[in-house]
Amino acid sequence: MDAVDLQIIRELQADGRLSNQELADRVRLSPSPCLRRVRRLEEAGLIRGYTAMVDQVAFGLPITVFVRIRLERHTGEAVRIFEEHVAVIEHIQDCYLMAGSSDYLLRVVIESLEAYEALVRHRIHAIPGIASIESSFAFGSVKQSRIYPAPK
Secondary structure: OOHHHHHHHHHHHHOOOOOHHHHHHHHOOOHHHHHHHHHHHHHOOOOOOOOOOOOHHHHOOOEEEEEEEEEOOOOHHHHHHHHHHHHOOOOEEEEEEOOOOOOEEEEEEEOOHHHHHHHHHHHHOOOOOEEEEEEEEEOOOOOOOOOOOOOO
């Protein structure tokens, strides 16, 4: 990946709806070489797809909760069961495997506190092998960037 590829990626992260002509103009290439580079980045898996960025509050999911999970056991089976359950709960947007006092960090978006309580009681508590659940509610967002910094 060279500097032009990096610039293409950053431009598409900022606006995935750019036409090839607009993208080519921004990265100072002619359209054909620009399109070849984009296709190569897609085929290599660096560009995995394109999506719409939707306003979470306007969509009806105004609450963001960060949930720290600690498992009772760290066997392959316990981890597999937990991860399979998490994968199918649509309110869980992200699940990170962590180092430190928690095993997992989840990011949940949800309609209301009542809906979050129901999610915890009926879906998360139902997952076998959880030792503890700790929730932190975000009351604002300072920064949400989708553009990665340039690697050194």
